[in-house]
Amino acid sequence: MIEIPNNPKVIVTPDEIEQAKIFVRRIFKNEKGGPFEMTTGQAIIFVLITKRKYPRLHIETHTRYGKSEIISIAVLTRRVHYAGKTSIVAGNKDKAGIIMKYAIGHIFDHPLLQSAFVLEKGENEENIRRYRNKDRINFKIEGGTLGEIFISTAANAMGFGAEEVIEDESALIPDTDHALVMRMIESQKDENGNQIEGFLCKVGNPWESEHFSKSYKDPNYYKVVIDYVQGIKEGRVTPAHIDEMRKQPFFDVLYECRFPKQGTVDEKGWIPLLTRDQVINALVKESTGFGINKIGCDVAGGGRNFSVIVQRHTNMAQVALKNQDPDTMNFAEAIINKKTAEGIWPEDISIDKVGVGKGAYDILNRNKETAGVYGINGADKPTTPQDEGRFINLRAELFWKAREWILGGGKLLEEGDFETSEWLELAKIKYKTKLEGTKGKMQIMPKDLMLKEGLQSPDIADGLSMTFRTLDVVHLDKEEQEIAEQQQGGGINPFDPFR
Secondary structure (H helix, E strand, O other): OOOOOOOOOOOOOHHHHHHHHHHHHHHOEOOOOOEOOOOHHHHHHHHHHHOOOOOEEEEEEOOOOOHHHHHHHHHHHHHHHOOEEEEEEEOOHHHHHHHHHHHHHHHHHOHHHHHHEOOOOOOOHHHHHHHOOOOEEEEEOOOOOEEEEEEEEHHHOOOOOEOEEEEOOHHHOOHHHHHHHHHOEOOEEOOOOOEEOOEEEEEOOOOOOHHHHHHHHOOOOEEEEEOHHHHHHOOOOOHHHHHHHOOOOOHHHHOOOOOOOOOOOOOOOOEEOOOHHHHHHHEEOOOOOOOOEEEEEEOOOOOOOOEEEEEEEOOEEEEEEEEOOOOHHHHHHHHHHHHHHHOOOHHHEEEEOOOOHHHHHHHHHHOOOOOOOEEEOOOOOOOOHHHHOOEOOHHHHHHHHHHHHHHOOOEEEOOOOHHHOHHHHHHHOEEEEEEEOOEEEEEEOOHHHHHHOOOOOOHHHHHHHHOOOOOOOOOOOHHHHHHHHHHHHOOOOOOOOOO
8 A cells, every 4th residue: 555644553453454354255245156355455444444443534546446345345344233324425326326236235145134134114125136226224233223324415415414424436525515524424422431433434536626635634534545556466457457547537546546746736626738838848939740631610709719720730730720700701711711722621620510600610511622520519428438438528538639649749839939829728728527427527627617717718729629529540642642651661650740
């Protein structure tokens, strides 16, 4: 596990770890019906929760570590053996329900658990086993008392109380809702009548949020942080998978268990897509484009906004047009003229088709020269099922691809002063993770929120992002194709942007 400064020294002994592994192996089953085998890190989490060795826990693990299932069997173990309530809280009901579904599934692993489970009137055990859709489960404890597990959304935590609270995907819960969760934690008395502090376990990936960051730094919280290095040692993830995921967004958060770099996150958790230095480092005074030839067209919405055409080649991008002409017909004609002059393929032309942009988009599609251009609606779904799992909408996907292109060596042509370059709009684009369904997805700050923060519409940045709507495919005529094949036969790729 990662060493954490100022972490309270609560000891989980080797004997406790081994005893936990033996207990879980004997009582619980894996998905194939065999004994449930915990790794050392999982056993530590199990011990900390079941023995309540510390009243405040902060747990981070790399994604796919299996923390939700381990927490479910730890909570189930406590509620079968000790009276009281455990609340599983998350940003939405679906997320809160993940740990609960695991817990319900494990009720039927052993007669001890099954005999303690309380069936409500009209309930059918087979349906519960199959669908696992209960919001609340109870267990009969010796002496006639009950152990209870229930789920709640953080926003609706007021009015509920529990001695033990598991806050899942804690960093994705807004600070205001987390304050409601804190109010639901109840103290209790031990067998000698002494008051015991209520228990809170905050679990999640280290997305930047004020309350999650504070608990990480707070010496009153015992921290468990398990990154991919330990995950590989424990066999929870493979080196090949890690190599693949390094190329994806949020590797530092999801696998290295690191908060985004200090100074890059605002007080509301928004992170700049690119830093100012990263944009300036991409600027060049001179560059000759080769390879692909795409244009992204952002239509002015009035006011201080501009209509912009951004042209991107394999190696560089430039602003080909920027004006405040309110006539969309003129803007459409400028696109048609550029397409004709440079032989740009219609599928390499992308244009905003929402609001004022729809007029220009319709004009282009009625023109035989430009029929087939891509209309961009940022609220649409991402382009592939894989990207749907990563991004909340098309706008987020396109901006992230623009970021990857720049960080991968793509250059931005700027003939003026770098310190005042219009390309610095890119440093004003911000992103964060939004909880949708059962996972976090990357989103770009909406334009209306940007305006509230005093940021004007990022016309040039929008234009650049639109050029990533389609794959970067070089279209060659017959003569060019023959030349390319000859050069490639000699070991030269004429369209390698960084050779």
